[in-house]
Amino acid sequence: MISFTEENYLKALLRISFDSGETGVGTNELAMNLGVKPATANDMLKRLRDKALVDFEKYKKITLTIAGKKIATEVIRKHRLWETFLYEKLEFSWDEVHDVAEQLEHIQSTKLIDKLEKFLDYPAFDPHGDPIPSKGGELTKQFRKTLLDIPVGQLCKMVAVKDNSSAFLQYVVKVGLGINNEIYVQSRQEYDALMVIEVNGVASSVSEKFAENIYVV
Amino acid sequence: MISFTEENYLKALLRISFDSGETGVGTNELAMNLGVKPATANDMLKRLRDKALVDFEKYKKITLTIAGKKIATEVIRKHRLWETFLYEKLEFSWDEVHDVAEQLEHIQSTKLIDKLEKFLDYPAFDPHGDPIPSKGGELTKQFRKTLLDIPVGQLCKMVAVKDNSSAFLQYVVKVGLGINNEIYVQSRQEYDALMVIEVNGVASSVSEKFAENIYVV
DNA sequence: TAAATTTGTTAGGTTAATCTAACTTAATTA
DNA sequence: TAATTAAGTTAGATTAACCTAACAAATTTA
Ligand SMILES: [Mn+2]
Ligand SMILES: [Mn+2]
Ligand SMILES: [Mn+2]
Ligand SMILES: [Mn+2]
Numbered sequence: 001m002i003s004f005t006e007e008n009y010l011k012a013l014l015r016i017s018f019d020s021g022e023t024g025v026g027t028n029e030l031a032m033n034l035g036v037k038p039a040t041a042n043d044m045l046k047r048l049r050d051k052a053l054v055d056f057e058k059y060k061k062i063t064l065t066i067a068g069k070k071i072a073t074e075v076i077r078k079h080r081l082w083e084t085f086l087y088e089k090l091e092f093s094w095d096e097v098h099d100v101a102e103q104l105e106h107i108q109s110t111k112l113i114d115k116l117e118k119f120l121d122y123p124a125f126d127p128h129g130d131p132i133p134s135k136g137g138e139l140t141k142q143f144r145k146t147l148l149d150i151p152v153g154q155l156c157k158m159v160a161v162k163d164n165s166s167a168f169l170q171y172v173v174k175v176g177l178g179i180n181n182e183i184y185v186q187s188r189q190e191y192d193a194l195m196v197i198e199v200n201g202v203a204s205s206v207s208e209k210f211a212e213n214i215y216v217v
Numbered sequence: 218m219i220s221f222t223e224e225n226y227l228k229a230l231l232r233i234s235f236d237s238g239e240t241g242v243g244t245n246e247l248a249m250n251l252g253v254k255p256a257t258a259n260d261m262l263k264r265l266r267d268k269a270l271v272d273f274e275k276y277k278k279i280t281l282t283i284a285g286k287k288i289a290t291e292v293i294r295k296h297r298l299w300e301t302f303l304y305e306k307l308e309f310s311w312d313e314v315h316d317v318a319e320q321l322e323h324i325q326s327t328k329l330i331d332k333l334e335k336f337l338d339y340p341a342f343d344p345h346g347d348p349i350p351s352k353g354g355e356l357t358k359q360f361r362k363t364l365l366d367i368p369v370g371q372l373c374k375m376v377a378v379k380d381n382s383s384a385f386l387q388y389v390v391k392v393g394l395g396i397n398n399e400i401y402v403q404s405r406q407e408y409d410a411l412m413v414i415e416v417n418g419v420a421s422s423v424s425e426k427f428a429e430n431i432y433v434v
Numbered sequence: 435t436a437a438a439t440t441t442g443t444t445a446g447g448t449t450a451a452t453c454t455a456a457c458t459t460a461a462t463t464a
Numbered sequence: 465t466a467a468t469t470a471a472g473t474t475a476g477a478t479t480a481a482c483c484t485a486a487c488a489a490a491t492t493t494a
Contacts (some may be wrong), residue, residue, distance in 0.1 A: 220480080220481090222480080222481065222482095253481085253482070253483090254482080254483065254484080256482090256483075256484080256485095257481070257482055257483070260480095260481075260482085261480095261481075261482095264480085275489090276488085276489055276490065
């Protein structure tokens with residue numbers, strides 16, 4: 001049996017390598033991400049290696065094994081299906097779903113998650129625009145552009161957010177933005193990359209940090 | 218913060234005192250119920266006492282404090298609402314819901330459970346006929362008759378089951394029984410209390426153990 | 435009521451998951 | 465390349481939740 005904690009480590013490994021675009025993950029990076037000390041992460045990594053869920057040599061980068069990746073993907077699948085349930089069926093707002101899904105993602109029942117998926121009518125994306133892996137499926141690696149990559153004078157469409165924190169998501173709503181909204185890039189400051197964007201006829205200034213957390217096409 | 222394990226101990230204490238009709242619960246009884254050793258239960262009870270969730274003196278019976286009872290009732294409320302959700306919305310059968318609800322009952326989110334209750338349209342009973350406490354409500358003590366108490370020649374109606382195990386529930390279905398079915402008691406054996414009952418025109422023999430797990434009115 | 439049985443507690447030990455402090459190896463920079 | 469800094473590991477400690485074995489108190493039975 002796999003523990004909640006082990007699942008969280010595996011999920012973090014998959015997400016970090018996904019976000020960074022690199023295969024291997026560092027111990028400190030992982031520890032930072034999970035809010036534990038490097039020594040703690042190192043202990044757990046040795047246990048996950050004993051269980052053949054991760055691969056790594058002393059002082060080298062960590063990678064998930066096939067088995068480890070499978071578990072991590074299942075946890076992400078559950079997380080995103082639960083977020084969708086909370087958003088679609090229980091009237092949660094998109095900034096509230098993540099924290100509860102962090103708990104729900106660890107419920108062990110294949111039947112539950114398959115029935116939930118059916119109940120939701122096989123959704124492809126969660127409320128933040130992230131793809132939901134299908135049963136037994138992989139997390140497909142897609143190269144997504146952020147709002148930072150859009151040149152001045154161009155129109156784009158928001159498809160997802162990178163940061164899932166409540167603080168950021170509420171800010172996004174305040175700017176009048178949401179999934180599938182069109183964004184027009186009016187101008188950009190050379191000095192600090194501050195952008196002026198227009199959404200539904202309303203102009204707002206957004207920072208570099210903000211822009212890099214908005215995925216667009 | 219209260220742990221899963223602590224919640225399970227509190228829930229067990231409430232359920233045992235409920236089932237036995239007595240206020241105090243014994244250490245061995247509790248330990249047996251939770252599938253742990255008395256020494257383990259004793260350790261945990263001391264920790265729950267430190268947190269002011271139970272009351273007991275050395276070598277005496279254990280009772281829940283107001284705070285402990287409140288938590289236990291909330292856990293039962295969550296358990297029964299989740300069972301209802303699985304049964305009503307996700308096409309689970311009544312013998313499958315309990316085990317998954319054992320996990321779901323520990324999810325911490327007041328908003329989640331209140332929204333779930335609304336989504337289910339404020340159900341009064343779970344799939345096994347047990348009452349669902351309302352938000353902030355108590356678990357009302359009701360004296361329920363079992364099929365054992367019904368004399369020969371009398372008609373009654375099944376309203377709930379005591380045993381929630383999959384094995385028992387599947388057996389109940391096999392006998393053609395379900396919540397709200399009418400049962401006619403045809404005969405009873407003096408020697409071993411074996412009963413012949415009639416449900417929807419079909420007669421079956423049921424044991425004493427079976428009969429005491431069927432609540433009727 | 436004394437003995438036997440049941441019930442409850444204590445002492446001491448294990449494992450998972452965390453920590454701090456000290457150390458080693460790898461990578462960067464001067 | 466040598467020194468410095470960053471990254472990763474080890475040692476030793478803590479806490480929750482469990483265990484076994486031994487003991488103490490309460491209850492039942494003879
Ligand atoms: Mn999320
Ligand atoms: Mn999680
Ligand atoms: Mn149940
Ligand atoms: Mn439980």
